[in-house]
Amino acid sequence: MSEAGTTTVDEAGSVRGRVWRARFAALVQRQGALVALLLVCVFATMRYERFLTEENLTNVLRQNSMLGLIALGMTFVILTGGIDLSVGALLAVAGVISASLAERGLFVALAAAVGCTTLLGLLNGVVIAKARIQPFIVTLAMMIAARGLALAYTGEQSVRVGREALGFTELGRGKLALGAFSVPYPVLMLAAAFALGWVVLNYTRFGRHVYSIGDNEEAARLMGLNVGRVTLGVYALSGTLAGLAGVTLASRLGAGQPVAGVGWELDAIAAVVVGGTLLTGGQGGVGSTLIGVLLLGVIFNIFNLEGRVSPWWQLVLRGLILLAVVIVQNRLSRRK
Numbered sequence: 394m395s396e397a398g399t400t401t402v403d404e405a406g407s408v409r410g411r412v413w414r415a416r417f418a419a420l421v422q423r424q425g426a427l428v429a430l431l432l433v434c435v436f437a438t439m440r441y442e443r444f445l446t447e448e449n450l451t452n453v454l455r456q457n458s459m460l461g462l463i464a465l466g467m468t469f470v471i472l473t474g475g476i477d478l479s480v481g482a483l484l485a486v487a488g489v490i491s492a493s494l495a496e497r498g499l500f501v502a503l504a505a506a507v508g509c510t511t512l513l514g515l516l517n518g519v520v521i522a523k524a525r526i527q528p529f530i531v532t533l534a535m536m537i538a539a540r541g542l543a544l545a546y547t548g549e550q551s552v553r554v555g556r557e558a559l560g561f562t563e564l565g566r567g568k569l570a571l572g573a574f575s576v577p578y579p580v581l582m583l584a585a586a587f588a589l590g591w592v593v594l595n596y597t598r599f600g601r602h603v604y605s606i607g608d609n610e611e612a613a614r615l616m617g618l619n620v621g622r623v624t625l626g627v628y629a630l631s632g633t634l635a636g637l638a639g640v641t642l643a644s645r646l647g648a649g650q651p652v653a654g655v656g657w658e659l660d661a662i663a664a665v666v667v668g669g670t671l672l673t674g675g676q677g678g679v680g681s682t683l684i685g686v687l688l689l690g691v692i693f694n695i696f697n698l699e700g701r702v703s704p705w706w707q708l709v710l711r712g713l714i715l716l717a718v719v720i721v722q723n724r725l726s727r728r729k
Contacts, residue, residue: 425721426668426681430688437691441698449694451577455645457690458579459484459638461683463657464664465590466631468682471665472594472607473627474674475528479517480635480661481654482539483510487639489547492649495558502561507636513539514632515625522621536658543651552649565645579641586634590679599626607674663715664689672719689714 437444444450463480470477491506513535520531554561568575594600602623605613614620643649668685670677692714696702702710 426684426688430684430691433688433691433695437695437698441695443698444694447574449698451580453687453690453694454580454583455577457686458577458583459642460657460660460664460690461583461686462586462634462638462641463631464661464682464686465586465679466627466634467658467661467665468590468670468677468679469594469603469627470528470631471662471670471672472603472674472677473624474607474610475521475624475627476532476662476672477514477517477628477631478529478532478658479513479535479539480631481657482536482543483513483632483635484639484642484654484657485543485649485651486510486513486539486546487636488643488653489543489552489649489651491561491640492552492554492643495554495561495643499560499564503564503637503640506640507633510632510636510639511629512632514635515629517632518625518628521628522624540651547649547651549651551651552643554643554647554649562644562647565641565643579645582637582641586637587679587683594678599623603627604675607676609675659715660689660711663711663718666715667718 434444463484467477467480487506487510490509491502494502494505517528517531517535520526521528564578567578569578569581594603602613602618605616605618606620606623610620639649639654642653664685665677665682666672666685667688668677668681668683670681689711693707696707696710
């Protein structure tokens with residue numbers, strides 16, 4: 394074979410190699426979290442007899458349902474290329490408002506709390522869209538202000554839910570019997586919220602616009618998309634889901650705590666990123682976020698079952714996991 398023919402064959406092989414590496418990188422980015430979740434579950438099943446019990450699995454789902462709601466809202470925000478650092482503080486605001494109104498019934502407490510956090514989330518969107526300020530700065534300011542609002546409203550004290558507010562506490566503590574099993578209401582809410590979020594992202598114009606803006610905001614603007622309206626929508630949605638999580642947490646604990654939700658915004662971001670959604674926006678989805686929530690939930694459940702990992706080292710491991718995932722995502726994106 395001539396030298397030119399050999400060069401052509403080598404170039405073709407090199408191209409095929411790059412194509413396969415790009416496909417493998419895309420597959421890992423889409424399904425890596427699911428594979429990791431399955432492997433972690435297999436490990437936990439083999440090591441801990443209590444892992445597959447109904448009680449333990451129910452606790453894992455219930456404990457992570459509120460974080461899952463926040464992560465769902467965070468997914469929409471990150472898909473547009475934004476970030477929302479205020480969700481933990483908004484959770485606390487919703488908790489203290491709903492706890493203070495619990496005696497008036499679940500509907501009143503829920504509507505007031507979620508309505509307030511939705512307005513605060515909408516305010517985030519207005520400032521970001523109209524003033525063109527970076528989401529990091531705007532939501533950081535809201536995080537500080539909302540936390541101060543919760544502390545001032547309660548006088549730095551927890552707001553206890555009265556014993557007579559049974560309808561309110563049922564939301565966070567109750568279960569729905571389904572044959573031989575019973576499913577906690579927070580888990581049902583989480584499943585319904587993710588199902589609705591999946592439909593919105595995949596089958597509505599709003600969902601398509603979210604992806605378009607995250608992929609290239611300037612191009613989306615030139616195509617005639619109302620970028621400001623979509624921005625308002627995703628931050629209002631994030632506030633709504635943070636409020637719903639706050640009401641659920643207050644219902645479960647029987648008190649609204651102004652210091653609740655500290656660091657939850659970082660846990661939500663970690664779940665979204667671990668699931669495979671890019672921090673730069675435009676790629677990912679609610680299904681991958683749910684897998685990320687479950688993966689982190691199972692990992693921390695393993696820490697608890699092991700009983701030898703202190704809470705402080707758990708925080709260190711959370712940070713290392715998030716850093717490792719971001720590094721892997723960056724390398725995979727370059728290969729793609």
